[in-house]
Amino acid sequence: MTTFIDRPLGTDLGASARSGAETFTLIRLPDEVRDALGGALAEMTDPLDDIDHSMTRWMQIFAQLPTDLLQKVLDFGRHIDTAGVALVDNLPVDPHVPATPLDGNPAPDKATWVAEGVLLGLSGLLGEPIGVLTEKAGRVVHDVIPVAGGSKSQTNQGSEVFLNFHSDITHDVIGRYDIANPDFLVLSCVRADHEGVAGTFYADARDISAALEPTVLETLRSPLFRLNAPGSYTRDVASDTEVLSDPVPLISGTNEYPEIVIAANGVRALTSGAQAALDQLQGVCRSVAHAVYLRPGQALLINNRKGVHARSTFTARYDGQDRWLQRSYVRRNLWDIRYRVTPENRRVHY
Template identity: 60%
Template sequence: MPGAHATPVSECENTSVVGHILLPDDVRDTLADGLAELAGPPGDIDLAMTHYHQVFARLPLATLQQILDFGRHNDTPGALYIRNLPQDAQLPPTPWDGLPSRHKSTFVSEGTLLGLSGLLGEPVGFLTEKNGQVVHDIVPVKEGATTQTNQGSAVFLNFHNDIVHDRTGYYDIANPDFLVLNCLRADRAQAATTFYADARDICRMVGPDAIRVLRSPLFRMNAPGSYVREVAGDADVLSDPVPMIKGPAGFPEISSAANGVHTLSPVAETALALLQTACRAVAHEFKLRPGHALLINNRKGLHARSRFVGHYDGQDRWLQRTYVRRSQWQIRYRAVPGTRRIH
């Protein structure tokens, strides 16, 4: 099989934070043939993931290694953009309620999403996010248009990483290590833009004084909007005081809640404003189109989404998403007995 046009990390636009892969048509078609062998939706998720492993092992060696390295090394990019992936030949209308489509008759997009996810780790379903589904349908929902959630469209979705409410008081423990976004349908105006800002670039821009504050437990994260809406009756549920940045200077980990960060001092408020300004300054832009996927390291950086117009007429933007953990062992205290889902 001819090698894919996998851009070496050293040749990326920003060598430290973003990688790119463009699959040739013959590689795309080979993947599509393999995914067609699993005609139905993934029922037994473990069996389905094993099948997807076989399919994606057919990638050219250099491409396969680039994706695997993205998931396993500290110094690799925090975002990986892959284009010319297999697509469903026909799509039903975009779901209007954020639930899985009841009219989807082929499952190439799900196979593509889960195949890429399996190269990074294990996809996880949290009961407080999309009712524990492993595959999330990310679409504009009219009732949630102005919220800081995946249902929104009419407002800018703030720079954040995907966190998970946890009874320990720390929302960055059980959260996914990666998220994968696979585009099925673009918005009508093709205006929606996803942004990625890497912690390494953010730290370089805000400077050492702000970094010292951001590394101090002077911030409280609000729980995700879905948890606040569905579990807490729209009341804020704040974390314990935490830093926003932690870890070695060369490999910082960053955390920020889309649904709100509460500061505990004036200097923390100033540092948070500097961080948000830095995010906009260093962010990379991605206009996801059908056949495009964006893999994001949920610890190395923050992501955001622009405003776009939702029409709620079956032709709206439609992404599918997974949450991926390198291992579920550390969150076994949240396991739902007899299932692969997590509280």
């Protein structure tokens, strides 16, 4: 079975524009490395009880990876010019995977912690995993599972609608949702969808910029857009009404190394020209995107500033065997978001 397809989704506009640069990184562990990693991770019990101790232990375990593979992950996290998306393949899995929870919450009957170790061990090579109170109740391990009530929503509970190209953003009273949000996401696959067709897509702002008409790019680089807060926030805090950010550009920074932000839950354009540019953006993202069909034993490392991601539709059956990812939000630096930290937990933010 093809486990992933690394190719543009649509017409090949921008993915080849960056000649020489790697736009997608594949990191595959040899079988003996996978088995050694799995053995070490399986020895840890209840690692979420003392997360800083566990992060330290996972750091020791992941430091045993072959140097070239370890460096690929570290380079992905630390360098400006590396790819925005990396697939880590042939990772260890739990010996027994319980039923996929129907409510999208953590599985109470999960007996081992291999998946959590894979997720947070990789996260620790990129930065520090954090929790956000309005996202998965501040948990550091997010379960991404289709939930019947949210099947048509532009959130990670969805399945019946295409989850548009977006960044994971964070509602913030400062009016900017693209400052305290995660630098990286890790998506680790616990269980694939029934048909194996759920695709995760990544479009790099470098490729998007190259594929856009210059005047449209200039408009997207102007502060003519207001982002709606994440669906989890508007659902829980604002009775599903819009909570808009200050006006921001969607693409910013240098031409060579642009940053992009798009809200999944809606972007309000302030002019008709901005609306026209916004209307083009999703199609261009599609045309340059890499597609990955995640399988157990695979984790996707996503740079949340260099590019935007999306998810295809798939069929959820709500039978305990649905698609199940674990996700982390990673910051390289906790200091810059200290104004949001909760007094109870130094990894959890408002």
